Amino acid sequence: MKIIVCAKQVFDPETPVSGLVIDEESVSITSRLGMPPVLNGFDENAIEAALRIKDTTSAEVTIISIGNDFVMDVMKKPLSMGADELVLVQGSEFENLEPYTTAFFLSCAIKKIGLPDLILCGRQASDWDNGQVPLILAELLDLACLTLAQDITVQSSIIKTERVIPDGYQILEAELPALVTVTNELGEPRYPTLRGIMNAGKKSPIVLSFDDLDIQSYDYKSKIKTNKISIPEANDDCEFIQGSDDQESGRLLALKLRDTGLI
Amino acid sequence: MSHTAIIIEEGQETLDSSIESILSLANSFGDDVSLVMFNSDNVELRESLTCLNVNQIYCINPPGTYNKPLPDEVAISCLEWFCNKNNVDRVLMNKTPWALNIGPRLAFRIKGSYAQDCIDIKRQEDNELVCLRPIYGGNAIAHVSLPGDTPQVATVRTTPKETIKTINGNPISITDLKPQIETDDIRVKILKTVTTVAEGPELSKAEIVIAGGRGLGGPEPFEKLKELAKILDGAVGASRAACDAGWIDHNFQIGLTGKTVTPNMYLTFGISGASQHMAGCSGSRNIVSINSDKNANIFKESKYGVVGDWKLVLPSFISTVRELIDEKQK
Numbered sequence: 001m002k003i004i005v006c007a008k009q010v011f012d013p014e015t016p017v018s019g020l021v022i023d024e025e026s027v028s029i030t031s032r033l034g035m036p037p038v039l040n041g042f043d044e045n046a047i048e049a050a051l052r053i054k055d056t057t058s059a060e061v062t063i064i065s066i067g068n069d070f071v072m073d074v075m076k077k078p079l080s081m082g083a084d085e086l087v088l089v090q091g092s093e094f095e096n097l098e099p100y101t102t103a104f105f106l107s108c109a110i111k112k113i114g115l116p117d118l119i120l121c122g123r124q125a126s127d128w129d130n131g132q133v134p135l136i137l138a139e140l141l142d143l144a145c146l147t148l149a150q151d152i153t154v155q156s157s158i159i160k161t162e163r164v165i166p167d168g169y170q171i172l173e174a175e176l177p178a179l180v181t182v183t184n185e186l187g188e189p190r191y192p193t194l195r196g197i198m199n200a201g202k203k204s205p206i207v208l209s210f211d212d213l214d215i216q217s218y219d220y221k222s223k224i225k226t227n228k229i230s231i232p233e234a235n236d237d238c239e240f241i242q243g244s245d246d247q248e249s250g251r252l253l254a255l256k257l258r259d260t261g262l263i
Numbered sequence: 264m265s266h267t268a269i270i271i272e273e274g275q276e277t278l279d280s281s282i283e284s285i286l287s288l289a290n291s292f293g294d295d296v297s298l299v300m301f302n303s304d305n306v307e308l309r310e311s312l313t314c315l316n317v318n319q320i321y322c323i324n325p326p327g328t329y330n331k332p333l334p335d336e337v338a339i340s341c342l343e344w345f346c347n348k349n350n351v352d353r354v355l356m357n358k359t360p361w362a363l364n365i366g367p368r369l370a371f372r373i374k375g376s377y378a379q380d381c382i383d384i385k386r387q388e389d390n391e392l393v394c395l396r397p398i399y400g401g402n403a404i405a406h407v408s409l410p411g412d413t414p415q416v417a418t419v420r421t422t423p424k425e426t427i428k429t430i431n432g433n434p435i436s437i438t439d440l441k442p443q444i445e446t447d448d449i450r451v452k453i454l455k456t457v458t459t460v461a462e463g464p465e466l467s468k469a470e471i472v473i474a475g476g477r478g479l480g481g482p483e484p485f486e487k488l489k490e491l492a493k494i495l496d497g498a499v500g501a502s503r504a505a506c507d508a509g510w511i512d513h514n515f516q517i518g519l520t521g522k523t524v525t526p527n528m529y530l531t532f533g534i535s536g537a538s539q540h541m542a543g544c545s546g547s548r549n550i551v552s553i554n555s556d557k558n559a560n561i562f563k564e565s566k567y568g569v570v571g572d573w574k575l576v577l578p579s580f581i582s583t584v585r586e587l588i589d590e591k592q593k
Contacts, residue, residue, distance in 0.1 A: 013539065017402040029403060099367075099377075126539070128398050128405070129519065131379050132367040139371045144450035145335070147364045150513075160454075165360060166467075166522065167514050168458035170332070174451045183520065184503065185513045223376040223413075227393070228406040238552075238565045246575035253551070253569050253576070254583035262528045262549055263471075263495060263584060 001154070001176075002116035003050045003061045005083070006106060006134070007043040009074050011035070013126040017231060027226045028096050029127075037074055042122025046182040047078045048189040049152050050120050057154065060084050062113070066105055068095045072205075079200035080192035086205040087113060093210045099128075103136035104220040108213040110141065113206075118159065119179040123148055134181045144174035150185035265294045265352040265390060269317075270342065271308070272361045273301040273333040278311035281357040284421040286315060289355055292386040297321060299345065301333060303439055313434035320437045321345065327446040332453050335364050337446055343372040344442040351414060353392065355384075358418040358523075366418050375414030378407050382420050392417065400519060401538035401545075422525060422546035459514065464498050466515065471497030472526040474517055474544070477504040478533020478554065478573065485511050488532065491581050494588055500524060502540050518543035532573045536561025553577070 121134035138145035243249040297319035356362035370377035390411025519542040529547035
């Protein structure tokens with residue numbers, strides 16, 4: 001079976017707010033510290049989900065990403081984890097896309113390389129947290145859509161997932177082809193192996209440009225517009241409770257909470 | 264007059280502050296406002312909605328046997344049918360996992376735009392909506408505009424406000440609807456729903472939440488937090504790092520992709536306060552934090568803080584709290 005995993009390169013979500021710079025002209029954010037980007041964490045969970053299926057079946061896993069400034073060490077990580085191919089949809093046309101447009105171009109690229117049995121996506125990206133691209137992609141490709149999976153099993157042409165819901169889960173079932181969004185409850189992604197890293201080093205990505213996508217219509221007009229990005233103000237008025245040692249601090253804190261009616 | 268529809272999640276059985284909070288946002292637009300619920304046998308909710316100050320209340324009864332739990336596809340088709348039939352200009356939903364599954368696809372179907380997890384929305388003269396959305400885990404805010412010439416769909420992060428129940432003198436009657444949609448080819452079936460109920464008050468409704476994070480270093484300290492929760496009649500929560508490490512079940516996860524809590528007091532141990540976590544607890548009225556790093560972000564949001572080793576602070580804190588509570592009950 002063929003699996004495509006959609007992955008996005010993002011700023012390290014651990015970047016402190018002081019490390020973020022707003023570019024007012026392009027209404028986007030860059031990192032002051034020049035920190036290398038990382039793969040979106042939820043996408044790594046999706047890659048792990050694909051590789052677990054590959055562990056038990058003869059699946060072929062292709063990673064696809066869309067953007068312009070790819071850092072190859074970052075984008076090749078899925079290959080070193082065990083994925084088979086990497087497709088980069090690359091060009092200046094693909095910078096700062098809004099979710100609908102991203103999904104539109106991705107759908108074109110996926111049609112171009114061939115519709116797989118299963119598409120896996122992280123539930124959302126840790127930079128813009130839109131959570132829309134996978135769902136719109138499922139609509140554009142007219143696929144069964146199973147969201148927020150913490151577990152996936154595939155048996156012949158039937159897929160079953162456990163979907164995370166508040167205080168539990170649901171078991172969903174659909175026939176392939178399907179699109180599944182994966183959440184962190186699935187578990188930690190595996191580490192690259194030495195052999196994987198060597199294989200990834202030898203492998204070149206397949207690069208698709210705007211012209212390669214055979215876009216017939218101009219149905220990729222942005223639906224939303226980001227006018228501005230601002231940094232919220234932090235209030236900094238914490239009252240610190242300090243005893244002569246930590247034990248006393250604990251005692252004084254309890255008394256403080258009593259005096260202020262919090263307990 | 265344009266028309267704002269507030270969609271209430273299938274399965275929600277009571278009127279709560281989330282509905283009132285979205286209603287007060289919708290009323291600020293100055294448009295017609297309708298409430299949309301599912302399943303007429305949801306009697307308690309049905310009754311309680313009629314006292315709210317809205318123009319219309321609709322109850323959608325999905326066809327076939329697919330009503331509880333409602334598959335996403337059926338919900339989306341019903342809402343697509345509803346929006347087209349009633350010329351809905353904008354749709355507002357509480358940001359729940361259900362709404363996040365439905366919203367983007369509904370917006371796509373009705374050829375509209377969508378914004379997720381908005382903390383504020385302003386309606387402009389030309390019907391455009393300007394939505395404020397936290398991005399980069401809450402480190403920045405995007406001001407996103409949804410054009411006014413196509414339908415707009417937004418999910419809203421609600422915080423409990425002291426809303427005045429806008430009691431309507433004459434209760435509004437509810438219009439029951441049976442959407443004409445095809446349900447023969449439902450592709451994703453819900454085979455089973457499994458839920459677990461934790462001891463004590465429900466996390467999202469608790470008045471005191473005691474949360475632990477990466478700094479606790481293992482599963483055992485959460486037993487201590489549970490002990491404290493019992494004394495205070497509170498609920499225990501955790502950061503995503505603690506859940507991903509397997510120290511506590513993911514049902515306790517608080518944050519952007521976990522639960523949202525809005526207690527009177529949010530008491531944290533070993534939580535650094537990454538913005539993704541704060542997204543789930545910043546609606547708390549008072550945050551009180553214990554952390555060994557005096558520069559931890561959590562202190563920027565806290566009312567009271569102790570810089571110290573939780574291993575030493577917690578035992579004396581628990582024993583003093585126990586004494587104070589005992590005293591109070593005497």
